[in-house]
Amino acid sequence: MQIQSIETFRGAIPLHTPFKTALRTVTVAETIIVKVTCDDGTVGWGEAPPTHVITGDSMSSIQYAIEAIFKPLLIGESLIAREQLFEKIEKSMVRNTSAKAAIDMALYDCIAQLAKLPLHQFLGGYHERLETDYTVSVNSPEDMAADARKYINDGFSVLKIKVGKNDIATDIERIKKVRKEIGPKVVIRLDANQGWQAKEAVRAIRKMEELGLDIELMEQPVKAHDLEGLKYVTNHTETPIMADESVFLAHDAKQVLDMGAADLINIKLMKAGGIHEAIKIAKLSSIYGVDCMVGSMIETKIGITAAAHFAASQPNVTRYDFDAPLMLKGDIANGGITYHGSTIELGNEPGLGIKSINDSFILEESAGN
Known part of the structure; x- marks a missing residue:
């Protein structure tokens, strides 16, 4: 061919x-x-x-x-x-x-x-379906709490909440409002998108730990290049810390893993240059006993279908952030993955299963x- x-x-x-x-x-x-x-x-x-x-x-x-x-x-x-x-x-x-x-x-x-073969089976065939989180954008604490409630009512049980904008006190208030609104059973993940300095990240995370806000993980609290700062946050908090923008390629992942700079790694195809390099990052992380999330940028169902098939093929990919197509007013792809609330079905079509655009x-x- x-x-x-x-x-x-x-x-x-x-x-x-x-x-x-x-x-x-x-x-x-x-x-x-x-x-x-x-x-x-x-x-x-x-x-x-x-x-x-x-x-x-x-x-x-x-x-x-x-x-x-x-x-x-x-x-x-x-x-x-x-x-x-x-x-x-x-x-x-x-x-x-x-x-x-x-x-x-x-x-x-x-x-x-x-x-x-469907791509996920060709790559490894570990899962047939996945559960995605849903992202709560940065807004006022009250607006974020209302958005969180809406997503829970829509059937999502895991929320990824954006922080790192304005000041730490406001970020903490955001999470307090959200947790009060949705109750103790919903899983909350935080993503600062490089918005904090290392010491203020430690102060913020420790405060949330003291308040019992029950944060599952904290994603990329510091600048992408600040691996020493990332390690400082990892070493001085109980909450698991995830590297995102700090890891593009397998070489970056090795540096983070060798340093013990993070507890988890977020793999995105747009950072890795595709599935070929993403597999290397997942396998390398597995050697170190580190689990991964697979996420995305603001992509259509084409990119998310590819990312979901990759994620479903790897045993140490345990978290999925594939809500981007649900944020769009239309669907650019005919075929591919299907959503049932928070559940993603990969399907049995060969390849990605996309028929047309x-x-x-x-x-x-x-x-x-």
Whole structure:
């Protein structure tokens, strides 16, 4: 099976509610969609959203990497020797991890179809379904409590709550209001998106521990590059600390794991450059006895389907943050994963199970060859 054509499409879907973190506010999910077509008619799909403040990628840089670098590199190549393909992609340019992720997941979609297996079974087949959390954006404490109640009423039992904006006292008040509103049984995860300094993170987390707010984990409390600060927070709190923006590639994960800088690692395909590198991070973490979460940027169902299939294939991926498609006003993909409240069904279709894309959300497309 050889790669015959590679096409890119610019897409955009409005969110029904603004997504707010310590780093940014998103009202429209922009994305570059990739379609890989093979000589036997097999089609694979991938996508990459621009997340300037985390990956540094823009719509134009993603599309350029795929069209100008990956397309001439891959057209005519066979999928059989897939390690050669992924090696070529990785060596062709530094970083540009979102563009790499988009082409990576499209190739894996094709490869799993060649094997006549759903992608999660091709990669390992550990789970058939997953349970996602739902994210509570940064707002006033009262608004966040009301949002948390709504998501619980919608059937979610795990909430990921954004903090790290304004001051610590306000963040603590946010969590107090949320916990009071939803009661003691709901799982609460916090994500500061690099919004705190190490010592103030320790003060905040310890205060929440003293108040009995029962936080399951604290994600990326300090700047991505501040591994010593991350280790300081990990060593001086009881709450498990998760590295997110600090870990893009397996090399980053090894540094965090060797230092004991975090208790958990959040893997995202857009940071890792796709499934190929994400598997390395999961396997490496497993060697150290460390569990992982798999999350995402603000992606459509195409990217989340790929991430969910990867997550379902790895035994030490124990947490899932796949709520992004539920935040959108429309669905860009026909096929892929399906949601039943907080439960995600992966399905039995070969590959990702995506049949086509919804043209109403497409802004522009490239030529195929």
